[in-house]
Amino acid sequence: MDVAIIGLGMHPFGRSPSMSGLEQGAAAARAALKDAGTDFKRMEFAFGGSQDSGNADSLVNLLGLTGLQFTNVANGCATGGSSLNAAYSAIKSGQYDIGLVVGFDKHDRGAFNPKPSDWGLDDWYGETGLMLTTQYFGMKIQRYMYDHNISKSTLIRVAEKAFRNGSLTPTAWRQTALSWEEIENAPMVSEPLNKYMFCSPAEGGCALVVCRADIAHKFHTQPIYLKTAVVRSRNYGSFEVFSPSQPPKVADSPTVTASQTAFELAGIGPEDIDVAQLQDTEVGAEIMHMAENGFCEHGEQEKWLADGVTEITGRLPVNTDGGCLANGEPVGASGLRQVHEVCTQLRGDGGARQVANDPKVGYTHVYGAPGISGVNILAR
């Protein structure tokens, strides 16, 4: 049974001082249900995730105690990808007809401070100052720039694009475009990445209603079909965060394996994608993910960014809503925001940021610690 997305809901990312994370999740869920023209009582199952705002299944206290199966998902930054993947399987298998996927979070300001013991590491690793995702991102793109001749200008171009796209997106957290000079001269965080090259932990909620493709038109005039939903973890040799040591040989990342599998299952290739969301927790990630997802060769990003290929007006618009850089990252919701945005583009509802190439097929890629990637291919 094919799977369709019939409801999109979001509680805008950023800061909502008067609302808990859970309430932001409930607001997103209500919006998605309304968009699908249905209600929570109709939901047969739900998958939800939140890193710092409690158990997702507590949402039933706000949405209604209807007795549905509600499973909590926890896969770091890839939580949204894993939740949608689980919902895809639930419908694909024939077990259920319709359900809800929801993610939300409300993080403190500043960088995440994970506990070593949660990641199978001893305390010394954190106490001596090695347990920071920002360091890993800096080191990964540092090596990548060395191996593939990527310049600092390309880092700046990605940040410029993100905030420009954010300025066109009413739900974005950062809606002010930044100049080249503002980005270039921002305070350094982790060489070579500065303040405007990182996304920040934020707040927000996002939800999707999914159902069997054959009943989708009863709910929405423009269902978006979820062609594939693939999640992969890291192979031995993949260069990942929170690794006290790395093997000699560098292996393909989980993004490469998830992406290749997704294209294979969908029976299409990267050249068939009209609009994409690629995980951009920092500018280096977007650059590396362009190649790891098969859209260009390693090193080719330098030219792609200079030529504007990934701009809203380009051949392959990437992160049209400003991505994580302009929206911030409420971990539980972030992967679903990507799907929300690609569905919005495929429906033609992107407003000032609507891509001009009449998109038919879209792509989302989320990546999380300690090496998980989720890829979705969507079509109208």
Add this chain to the structure above:
Amino acid sequence: MVAAKPLHEGLFSWPTEIPNLIGSQCLDCGEYAFPKQNSCRACSGQNMTSADLGNAGNLWTWTVQSFMPKTPYHTHETQETFTPYGVGYIEMACGLKVESRLRENSPELLKIGMPMKLEIITVRTDDEGSDLLTFQFCAAEEQS
């Protein structure tokens, strides 16, 4: 004065004049790991032995930690006394790349491929007055 001791046992040989990093090697597939592991990340085997990883290597990649990390970071530093530190991966003789603090903390002093050597530093002092030690790497050659 109480004797200095490692913050975490088993990461490097101690006490000794020239400490080396200690990891493990899989007797089934030959792959190395740091810190020591009881099972192999490469082949899932459990036939592991301790391995001397040496005290020198080349810088594979690097960054600089410019702000004081939140907990679990736990050193003798305060917000006022915090000194930025380098972080990098050192490619050891066996090919394993080990993540480490670096003494060098400015981009001008760090270059991919440069030779690095191990040194032992104090993280903080415990309640009994013992210095707690960890490892870091620094440039193997004096830089002009």
